[in-house]
Amino acid sequence: MADEIIHQPAARLAALLAAGKLSSLELVQACLARKRAVDDRVQAFNSCDEAAALAAAQASDARRAAGQARGPLDGIPVGLKDAIAVEGQPLTCSSRMLANFVSPYDATVTQKLKAAGAIPLGRLNMDEFAMGSSTENSAFRPTANPWDLTRVPGGSSGGSAAAVAAGELPLTLGSDTGGSIRQPAALCGIVGLKPTYGLVSRYGLAAYASSLDQIGPLARTVEDAALLLGVIAGHDPRDSTSFQAEVPDYRAGLAARKGPWRLGVPKEFFGAGLDPEVSAAAKRALEFYRQHGCEIREVSLPLAAEYAIATYYLIATAEASSNLARYDGIRYGHRSAAAKDAIDIYTRSRAEGFGSEVKRRIILGTHVLSSGYYDAYYLRAQKVRTLIRNEFAAVLRDCDALLSPTSPVPAFKLGEKSADPLAMYLTDIYTISVNLAGLPGISIPCGFTGGGLPIGLQLIGRPFDEAGLLAIAHAYEQAHEWSQRHPAL
Amino acid sequence: MSTQPDLNLDYVANLARLALTEEEKREFARQLGDILHYVEKLRQVDVTGVEPMAHASPVFNVWAADVAGPGLSVEAALRNAPARRDDTIVVPKVVE
Numbered sequence: 204m205a206d207e208i209i210h211q212p213a214a215r216l217a218a219l220l221a222a223g224k225l226s227s228l229e230l231v232q233a234c235l236a237r238k239r240a241v242d243d244r245v246q247a248f249n250s251c252d253e254a255a256a257l258a259a260a261q262a263s264d265a266r267r268a269a270g271q272a273r274g275p276l277d278g279i280p281v282g283l284k285d286a287i288a289v290e291g292q293p294l295t296c297s298s299r300m301l302a303n304f305v306s307p308y309d310a311t312v313t314q315k316l317k318a319a320g321a322i323p324l325g326r327l328n329m330d331e332f333a334m335g336s337s338t339e340n341s342a343f344r345p346t347a348n349p350w351d352l353t354r355v356p357g358g359s360s361g362g363s364a365a366a367v368a369a370g371e372l373p374l375t376l377g378s379d380t381g382g383s384i385r386q387p388a389a390l391c392g393i394v395g396l397k398p399t400y401g402l403v404s405r406y407g408l409a410a411y412a413s414s415l416d417q418i419g420p421l422a423r424t425v426e427d428a429a430l431l432l433g434v435i436a437g438h439d440p441r442d443s444t445s446f447q448a449e450v451p452d453y454r455a456g457l458a459a460r461k462g463p464w465r466l467g468v469p470k471e472f473f474g475a476g477l478d479p480e481v482s483a484a485a486k487r488a489l490e491f492y493r494q495h496g497c498e499i500r501e502v503s504l505p506l507a508a509e510y511a512i513a514t515y516y517l518i519a520t521a522e523a524s525s526n527l528a529r530y531d532g533i534r535y536g537h538r539s540a541a542a543k544d545a546i547d548i549y550t551r552s553r554a555e556g557f558g559s560e561v562k563r564r565i566i567l568g569t570h571v572l573s574s575g576y577y578d579a580y581y582l583r584a585q586k587v588r589t590l591i592r593n594e595f596a597a598v599l600r601d602c603d604a605l606l607s608p609t610s611p612v613p614a615f616k617l618g619e620k621s622a623d624p625l626a627m628y629l630t631d632i633y634t635i636s637v638n639l640a641g642l643p644g645i646s647i648p649c650g651f652t653g654g655g656l657p658i659g660l661q662l663i664g665r666p667f668d669e670a671g672l673l674a675i676a677h678a679y680e681q682a683h684e685w686s687q688r689h690p691a692l
Numbered sequence: 693m694s695t696q697p698d699l700n701l702d703y704v705a706n707l708a709r710l711a712l713t714e715e716e717k718r719e720f721a722r723q724l725g726d727i728l729h730y731v732e733k734l735r736q737v738d739v740t741g742v743e744p745m746a747h748a749s750p751v752f753n754v755w756a757a758d759v760a761g762p763g764l765s766v767e768a769a770l771r772n773a774p775a776r777r778d779d780t781i782v783v784p785k786v787v788e
Binding site for chain 2: 303304305307308400401413414415440443444445446447506509510512513514516517524528531532533534535536537538542543544545546547548549550551553554557559562563565566567569570573580582583584585586587588589590592624625628639640641642666
């Protein structure tokens with residue numbers, strides 16, 4: 204049984220549960236067995252409360268037996284990036300600062316998962332405080348790419364992507380500030396969706412850059428992403444940026460919304476620095492849509508292409524320097540044993556608790572907000588951000604979605620870019636502007652390199668039009684078999 | 693934005709309440725110099741008359757009713773405290 208179900212999409216598992224051919228307990232046990240078999244190599248998990256997951260599975264099976272199943276995700280395990288709070292479980296952000304922290308409450312998405320009967324299973328590795336693109340910035344250990352264990356899974360939600368690709372979990376949640384769901388999904392050969400800013404509550408997500416952070420699903424199929432998004436989306440008064448948006452039945456919308464669509468292709472996203480195999484795969488996807496009657500338009504996003512990374516690293520680091528000021532060694536988190544007075548507690552606890560990339564971003568963010576530099580750096584970046592948003596809005600007036608590669612390169616080697624922060628930042632070139640503009644973006648598998656590494660296709664939609672975006676992605680996925688390939692582990 | 697990025701690491705590290713080693717200072721000076729040089733390109737953009745954008749959500753001035761609701765228990769709130777005594781968090785003396 205276990206071998207047959209570890210790579211099944213969640214929608215298929217839900218059908219087996221509903222038909223009485225599989226119990227939630229069997230499913231959770233299969234995931235835990237797979238984790239035991241492969242996670243010493245993949246290293247996707249930071250921790251896992253097996254007893255709590257097994258108890259929740261038994262409760263789900265009891266509900267189903269009593270005719271009270273709560274919906275398609277009842278009994279399905281969902282892994283959480285180790286930045287999303289589950290009451291009574293560790294929340295480390297893969298940082299020494301929070302190595303011993305236990306969440307006193309549930310994030311809103313966690314509450315919604317539990318209310319739908321889904322089973323939170325595992326705390327998944329990430330770049331420390333979500334700062335990175337390879338999961339090598341974890342203070343504990345790097346996660347490996349299941350397709351090639353010498354390569355990175357992407358980041359920052361690398362554990363969330365690798366666990367799905369490796370067959371350890373059918374669904375996970377990640378967070379995406381500059382590409383941290385879509386890029387690891389691309390590098391691991393799965394589906395990853397960053398919703399529109401404001402669609403999913405961030406209450407209970409450890410904050411990195413609050414004007415950009417968004418929680419979203421990682422999954423084996425577009426349908427699975429639609430199912431999970433439907434559970435976690437919706438207004439939450441505890442997140443003041445959350446929007447009063449209608450939450451449609453995203454799964455029903457997959458079949459109901461048919462093309463042909465008008466798709467824009469930003470010419471700058473196919474320029475210098477793009478790996479030839481990635482470029483060819485994205486262009487084949489473009490041809491697929493063209494042959495299915497879609498109107499393909501070349502569009503231009505010159506500001507997004509040229510200035511998004513610089514804009515992002517000023518805004519995100521500024522916000523990070525403010526958000527991470529809360530880690531002061533006083534009320535929770537690491538406190539230095541060597542500290543003698545109050546200032547000492549702050550400076551030493553933070554020096555001991557944070558890793559290099561976090562320190563680098565706090566320093567940069569503090570600098571760009573400091574007196575004499577604020578207008579030149581931070582305020583200017585906020586204005587360029589407005590221009591980038593307007594640029595996207597203009598091209599999306601005439602296009603249902605935009606199409607590009609997700610990452611300019613397939614999975615790179617562990618250690619390849621870790622000494623050069625700027626080179627690492629440039630791997631986010633196609634994803635980062637989507638966060639600045641607040642738009643929804645999805646990465647879906649669109650092929651493999653000659654060396655067997657997955658390639659991701661990014662589709663970018665209109666604000667709050669996740670239903671349309673998912674339908675466009677679903678049409679491609681249905682005509683291809685990429686999601687039926689699995690890594691040999 | 694100056695053409696020669698000037699970053700006073702000791703000054704900024706103090707603002708950020710972050711103790712840096714000499715090695716970190718050397719490394720960060722080089723890496724952040726590269727990054728500040730890279731972001732200089734934003735000077736090329738004409739932002740005359742452009743409104744700054746704080747976030748992308750179409751919501752503004754969100755008000756919450758001033759109503760008491762359930763919060764964390766004392767035990768839950770203190771569970772992660774590095775040092776505690778009775779129902780308080782223990783810190784070094786800050787006033788002589």
